[in-house]
Amino acid sequence: MLSVETLTKTYKTGDRALSDVSFTVPKGQVVGLIGPSGAGKSTLIRCINRLVEPSAGAVRLNGADITRLSNTELRRARRRIGMIFQEYALVERLTVMENVLSGRLGYVGFWRSFLRRYPAKDVQMAYRLLDRVGLSAHVDKRADALSGGQRQRVGIARALEQEPELLLIDEPTASLDPRTSRQIMRLIVEICRESGLPAIINIHDVVLAQQFTDRIIGLQAGRVVFDGTPAQLTEDV
Ligand code: ADP
Numbered sequence: 001m002l003s004v005e006t007l008t009k010t011y012k013t014g015d016r017a018l019s020d021v022s023f024t025v026p027k028g029q030v031v032g033l034i035g036p037s038g039a040g041k042s043t044l045i046r047c048i049n050r051l052v053e054p055s056a057g058a059v060r061l062n063g064a065d066i067t068r069l070s071n072t073e074l075r076r077a078r079r080r081i082g083m084i085f086q087e088y089a090l091v092e093r094l095t096v097m098e099n100v101l102s103g104r105l106g107y108v109g110f111w112r113s114f115l116r117r118y119p120a121k122d123v124q125m126a127y128r129l130l131d132r133v134g135l136s137a138h139v140d141k142r143a144d145a146l147s148g149g150q151r152q153r154v155g156i157a158r159a160l161e162q163e164p165e166l167l168l169i170d171e172p173t174a175s176l177d178p179r180t181s182r183q184i185m186r187l188i189v190e191i192c193r194e195s196g197l198p199a200i201i202n203i204h205d206v207v208l209a210q211q212f213t214d215r216i217i218g219l220q221a222g223r224v225v226f227d228g229t230p231a232q233l234t235e236d237v
């Protein structure tokens with residue numbers, strides 16, 4: 001479970017990007033994070049993976065407060081958070097399989113990729129995940145030979161290979177056509193339900209958010225202005 005408690009962020013410039021933001025996300029729940037540009041969505045995501053240092057408040061992932069970790073502990077904690085990006089962030093010259101394995105091995109994986117040696121159980125897990133995201137037939141293709149939808153499927157498998165306790169997903173469909181966007185959203189939500197992973201999706205497309213997520217949190221000027229089901233959002237607007 002993820003618990004965000006009275007999280008506040010004021011940047012050095014004086015911009016208050018988040019004010020007293022609180023919510024919890026139980027296992028298996030997919031939250032769509034919506035709000036106009038500048039509302040604080042990216043800052044919230046970055047406070048949770050601690051790319052940004054919060055000014056006050058706590059972020060607990062299954063108990064431990066992520067905002068109070070040393071740098072060594074932080075590296076370990078980051079491995080518990082799977083990230084999926086708008087532009088996929090794949091290594092173009094590596095194969096699909098190698099990209100997925102890099103999720104598990106991180107920096108070490110980069111060097112292993114030259115040696116083509118990976119632990120067998122990691123490879124088995126990667127095969128299973130690639131099958132789950134529908135890429136069994138493309139395991140040995142280079143990342144730069146894939147379509148946008150296929151690239152995002154690799155991004156999803158790579159995040160899962162890390163065996164995360166939380167998924168943070170930044171605009172996963174912003175570079176995809178509408179049909180592929182729906183397929184990717186459906187896949188993410190199915191996987192979270194199956195595996196009990198909580199997820200937060202930063203998503204500007206409100207219709208997609210309403211169609212696929214379990215819950216919508218709306219931010220405006222750094223505050224939570226809506227927190228409810230997709231159906232409740234329709235009634236409110
Ligand atoms: P969103 O992702 O919803 O567009 P952001 O989190 O990027 O919102 O921004 C929230 C507010 O914080 C905005 O006013 C933005 O200008 C400000 N902000 C974001 N990043 C920084 C930064 N690195 N330094 C100073 N202000 C920032």
Ligand code: ADP
Nearest residue numbers: 011013015037038039040041042043046052170
């Ligand atoms: P996004 O598209 O994710 O909302 P933005 O376009 O708001 O991102 O910001 C792009 C980058 O600029 C981010 O790294 C953000 O932290 C930074 N940034 C945004 N607003 C400001 C600001 N007012 N001062 C300094 N950096 C900012």
